[in-house]
Structures are given as C-alpha cells and as structure tokens.
Amino acid sequence: MQTSKDSQNQTPPVDTEHKADTENSHFQTNLVGTSLTIDSLIDAQVDFMQQWLRKQSEPLAIEAWQWFGEQPLNKYIRREHLQHLVNDWLLNQPISEAMRTDIRDILHTVIYHPVNDNVPLSELVDDTQVETLANYVGSHDEQRNVLIHTLIGNETFADLLTQTLYHAINDFMETTLDKAGGVGKLMKLGRSSFEKATNRNLDEKLQAYLHRNIRDLARRAETNAQEHLSNEEVARLLVTGWARIKDQPVSHLQTYLRDEPDNSSIDHIEASIQQSYNRLRMSPYLHSLVAASIDTWYDNHQADTIASIAASLYIDEQAMTQFSTVLLPIIYDALESPWFTAHIRDMLQAFYNQPNIKESLVLNNE
Numbered sequence: 001m002q003t004s005k006d007s008q009n010q011t012p013p014v015d016t017e018h019k020a021d022t023e024n025s026h027f028q029t030n031l032v033g034t035s036l037t038i039d040s041l042i043d044a045q046v047d048f049m050q051q052w053l054r055k056q057s058e059p060l061a062i063e064a065w066q067w068f069g070e071q072p073l074n075k076y077i078r079r080e081h082l083q084h085l086v087n088d089w090l091l092n093q094p095i096s097e098a099m100r101t102d103i104r105d106i107l108h109t110v111i112y113h114p115v116n117d118n119v120p121l122s123e124l125v126d127d128t129q130v131e132t133l134a135n136y137v138g139s140h141d142e143q144r145n146v147l148i149h150t151l152i153g154n155e156t157f158a159d160l161l162t163q164t165l166y167h168a169i170n171d172f173m174e175t176t177l178d179k180a181g182g183v184g185k186l187m188k189l190g191r192s193s194f195e196k197a198t199n200r201n202l203d204e205k206l207q208a209y210l211h212r213n214i215r216d217l218a219r220r221a222e223t224n225a226q227e228h229l230s231n232e233e234v235a236r237l238l239v240t241g242w243a244r245i246k247d248q249p250v251s252h253l254q255t256y257l258r259d260e261p262d263n264s265s266i267d268h269i270e271a272s273i274q275q276s277y278n279r280l281r282m283s284p285y286l287h288s289l290v291a292a293s294i295d296t297w298y299d300n301h302q303a304d305t306i307a308s309i310a311a312s313l314y315i316d317e318q319a320m321t322q323f324s325t326v327l328l329p330i331i332y333d334a335l336e337s338p339w340f341t342a343h344i345r346d347m348l349q350a351f352y353n354q355p356n357i358k359e360s361l362v363l364n365n366e
Helices: 004-010 016-069 079-091 097-111 114-118 127-139 141-153 155-179 182-198 202-228 231-245 250-256 265-281 284-301 306-311 317-335 338-352 355-365
Strands: none
Touching (some): 016 306, 016 317, 079 284, 097 265, 127 141, 127 231, 141 202, 141 231
C-alpha cells in the first residue's frame, strides 16, 4: 500500500480540489465494496451459526443442565423470590374460568368413566390401610369416643329414629282403631276428649315424648358403649363395615351424585372448591402458614445445589436428556425461524457497524 509521502515523490503535483474529489470518490467506492462484503459475510455467518447450533443443541442442553445443576440454590434464588412467586402468581389470583371448566370436565370424565363399573373400591383402598386406620382409631380413646358418638349419640340419628317410631306407632293405632269397631270409636272419642282437656295435640305429645326419651336412651347407649366397647371391638366394627362395601364397584359412588344439566353434583363440587379457594387465598391465616412453610423449606435447602433439589423430584441427567430430546424439534424450528434469524443478523450488523471494526475492514479492503 502506498503512503502519502511515496505518492508525493513519484507523482507530479496536482490540483488540490481535484485531488480531494478523487479521494472522496475512492473512499465512497471502498465503502460500497465494504458494505457488500459485510452483508455477504453476515449471510454466511448467520447460516453457519444456525447449522452449528442445530448440530450442537443437544450436547449444549446437557452441558447447560450440568452447569446449572452445580450451582447452589441461594446463588440465584432468595426466599423473597419464592414468597413473591407463591403470593403474586398463586394466592393473589382467582381460578380462571378456563381452569374451572377443565376441573369440571376432568371430574366428570373421571367419575363417570366406564372403567369404574369394573373396578372395586378395594382397588382404591387396601385392606391393610383400613385395618391400620381401624386399629389407630380403636387404640385412641378420643378418636374412639368420637366414632361412637357419631354412630350412636348423634342427634340427627336420634331425630330420625324418633320420626320412624312415631310413624310406626301412629300407623298401628290408626289401623287398629279402624278395625276395632265400637271400641275403636270409643278410643277415638277418648283421644278427642284428651286433646280438648289438655289443649295439646296427641300427635305432638307423642312425638315430644318419643324425642325426649329416645335422646335420653341414645345418650345412655353412647355412655355404655364408651365404657364397655373394647378397642378391639371398635376396630372390628370398622373392618366389618369396610368388608360390606369394599367389593362394590367404584361407580356405586355415582348413586350419591346427580348428573342433570340444571342440577349437576360436579358443578356444585367445583363451585365449592372455587369458593373455598377464594376464601382461603385471601386469608391472612393462610398467608402466614405459606410464608412459614417457605421459610422452613428454604432454610433446609438454600445451600443445596439445583441438581440435588431436582433429584428429590426425580429429575436427573437422564431425565433431562429425555426432556431435551423431546424439545429438539422445537429448538430446530426456533433456530430456523425468521425472528431468530433477524436477531442474529441485527447482532452481527451491530458488530460490524462499530467504527473500529468498519475502519479495519476499509483499510484491509484498500
């Protein structure tokens, strides 16, 4: 390349204005040539980078996971991040309508699936689980007494028994009086006289008497059962009750549900879940428990590596290899997508447009 000094020694003097125009024209020509060279170079580099990344995407993914897995949790994630994640992403958001629809549809599919007709309840709950629960309840006085109270001392049960006995006695009396002839008429007259004299309806008097006495009998029966039923007998009652229903198909549970367009049990169940969730997610009580739980978990694992935490969820290198294999088609399509190509091109153009890079290319092109 000639220097300015060499040019002065070898060529005669020229007009200064003509020289400036010539040099400017020469510089513009170089810029055009350089621009074309850069564009061609960028095209080649974009194609090379896409092909290289396509071939290296799988090992790169594994190496990235290996590097990430070696990092400690507290290097990138603080307990405040977890708090914000749970509070802002979960608790502060209601269940979306799309998710509510999915919950209803999935519940309907699971509950009314034909396979339930051929699967007994015993396949869902093992006999040993029932026996363990029965022995636990039977061996704890408080739980055992609650069970006995539920079965014997329950007021609802007493009310039901009162109504049953009342209807039985009333039906017996009516049937007997109708067949008793003159004696029946006399008894009806006595009943009428009793009601006028006491200003009380005999039916109401009978119900009150039964209700009072049956409740008292139920309390006595509950006390006797709590005193005399042994732990083994209580456990045996539970196991016997389970034995009576365990061979019934799972679909038997459908008899307790309604599946009508305007009266669907599944809709009621889903609405109840939604209502409970909305009430709890805004509760300071739940927020306090969530915060305490996150603190406990973070204190236990903040020094652990990402890989060890993932391993507790059975996510290891083999699982990541399988996962990356599934994702490869997505990665390939992304590498060849117009948006990724445009970003690579913009990055390379920004690189070559740097003054020092452009100047070096211009000088080399001369």
